[in-house]
Amino acid sequence: VGVRVRVRVRVRVRVRVRPRPRAPPAPPPPRPAPPSAAAPATPPDEFVAICIDHSGSMGCGFDEIKSWNDDGNARALQKVIETRSRMDAVKQVFYAFRDRTETLGAAAKHHLGLIQFDSEVETLLQLTSSLDLFEEIVDDIEKRGSTSIYSAIIEAVAMLQPHVVETPTADLRVLLLTDGQNNAGACPEVALAKCFAIGAVVDCIIVGNTPDENLRKIVSLTGGQCFQIKSLSEGFNMMRPYQYSRPRHWKH
Numbered sequence: 001v002g003v004r005v006r007v008r009v010r011v012r013v014r015v016r017v018r019p020r021p022r023a024p025p026a027p028p029p030p031r032p033a034p035p036s037a038a039a040p041a042t043p044p045d046e047f048v049a050i051c052i053d054h055s056g057s058m059g060c061g062f063d064e065i066k067s068w069n070d071d072g073n074a075r076a077l078q079k080v081i082e083t084r085s086r087m088d089a090v091k092q093v094f095y096a097f098r099d100r101t102e103t104l105g106a107a108a109k110h111h112l113g114l115i116q117f118d119s120e121v122e123t124l125l126q127l128t129s130s131l132d133l134f135e136e137i138v139d140d141i142e143k144r145g146s147t148s149i150y151s152a153i154i155e156a157v158a159m160l161q162p163h164v165v166e167t168p169t170a171d172l173r174v175l176l177l178t179d180g181q182n183n184a185g186a187c188p189e190v191a192l193a194k195c196f197a198i199g200a201v202v203d204c205i206i207v208g209n210t211p212d213e214n215l216r217k218i219v220s221l222t223g224g225q226c227f228q229i230k231s232l233s234e235g236f237n238m239m240r241p242y243q244y245s246r247p248r249h250w251k252h
Contacts, residue, residue, distance in 0.1 A: 045109040046171035047127050047163050048101075049156035052094065052138070053178035055118040055147040057208070058087040060179070086207045087143050090177040093205055093229070094138055097175070098131050113159050114138070117152035118145030119184045127159060148185025149178060149215055153202060157194040164198045172200040173224075179208030180215060180228075188214035195222050205229060 101110045113127040114134060124137050156174040163170060174195070182188075195202055195218065203224040204215060211228055219226045 042109070043167045044111050044129070044170050046173060047111045047113070047160055047167070048173045048175055049113045049115060049127070049159045050094065050097075051115045051117055051149075051152040051156055051174065051176045051178075052090060052141060053118070053147060053149070053152075053176070054087065054116050054141045054143050055145050055179075056143055057147065057179050057181065058090065059085050059143040060208075085143075086179050087141070089207045089229075090205075091138055091141070093207075094134075094177060098134055101131065113156075115152055115155055115159070116141055117148055117155075117185075118143075119148055120145065121148060121151045121155045121185070123155065123159065127163075146184035147178070147182055149176065149182040149212060150188050150191035151185030152176065153191040153218070154186055154194050157191075157198060157200055160200055161198055172198055174200055174202045176202065176204040176215070178204065178206060178215075180204075180206040180211035181208065182212045182215065188218060192218050192221060 098112065101112065109129075110131075111127040111129050112125075112131060112134070113123070114125040114137060116122050116124055124141075125133060153174055153176070160172040160174070163172060194200075200222065201224045202219050202222045204211075204219055204226050206226065206228040208228075211226070216226055218224075
C-alpha cells in the first residue's frame with residue numbers, strides 16, 4: 001500500500017529594501033555681498049564765521065536813495081529817501097549773502113556760523129551747512145550795548161580753529177557786518193595775531209559813515225575785502241563778484 005506524505009515547508013524570506021540615498025540638500029544661496037563702504041563725503045570748500053554787530057549804534061538810520069520822484073508838484077525830480085535802521089540793512093545784506101552762498105553749489109561745501117556782538121560776544125549758531133537755520137535767529141537780533149569788533153574776530157577764529165587740522169584744504173573766513181567803529185573789548189593787535197595763527201581771511205561790510213581804521217588794516221593784512229555800502233542795492237550788487245573773487249588757501 002502506497003503512502004503519500006505531504007510535507008509543507010514554509011519559508012519566510014525577509015527582504016530589506018534599503019531606501020535610495022537622498023540627494024544632498026542644495027547649498028544655501030550665497031549671501032549678498034555687503035554693500036561697499038560709502039565714498040567719503042567731499043570736504044567743505046570753506047568755513048565762514050559771520051559776525052553781526054548789534055550794538056546800540058546799529059539803531060541809527062540807514063538812509064538810501066530809493067527812486068526819482070516826478071509827481072508834478074514842487075518835489076518833482078527830487079530823490080525819494082527811504083529810511084531804515086543799520087540793523088535792518090545788515091540783516092538784509094546777511095540774507096543776500098546766505099542766498100548767494102546757496103547758489104554756489106552743494107550746500108555741504110559751504111559751512112556758515114553766526115556770532116553776534118556788542119560789548120559782549122555771543123555764538124548763536126555753530127558752523128553748519130543747514131543755511132535755513134539762520135532765518136529765525138537773525139530776525140530776533142536786537143540792538144544794544146557798545147561795539148567790540150576785535151573781540152568778535154577772536155571768537156570767530158576760535159570757531160574756525162578746529163578745521164585747521166580737520167579740513168586743511170578749506171578756506172577759513174571771518175565776515176563782519178558792522179557800522180565800523182570799535183569802542184570796547186580786545187585790541188586789534190591780538191585779533192590780527194589770532195587770524196595769522198590759523199590763516200583766516202577777514203572781510204567786512206560796513207553800513208556806517210566812519211569805518212574803523214584798524215579794522216581796515218586787519219582786512220588788508222589778511223588778504224580780505226572791505227565794502228562800505230550806502231544802499232542795499234550796492235550790497236546786493238557786490239555779493240556776486242565778492243563771492244566769486246575770494247582768494248583760496250591764504251596763509252600768512
